[in-house]
Amino acid sequence: MEREQKKQLFQKRKVVVMGAMISTILxxxxxxxxxxxxxxxxxxxxxxxxxxxxxxFASF
Known part of the structure; x- marks a missing residue:
């Protein structure tokens, strides 16, 4: 059940766009x-x- 919820979460355009933006900023x-x-x-x-x-040392 939880796996289905995660799969549905990452199929939402807003979640994917926000994740991409956060990754790009970092x-x-x-x-x-x-x-x-x-x-x-x-x-x-x-x-x-x-x-x-x-x-x-910076990676820690």
Missing amino acids: WGSAFPCIKVGYQIFEVGAGDSASQILFAA
Whole structure:
């Protein structure tokens, strides 16, 4: 019964559009946040190891 309700929920146009908009906003805000984080923690543009380390800790 619950599976049917979920299936019906994701067939509604408003729910799908809102989900897509939220995903787009979150995806679009990631890049500026990463750039600001690089500036705060003084990660250099050519310092690949620090960038990877920053990405690893930022994902938590």
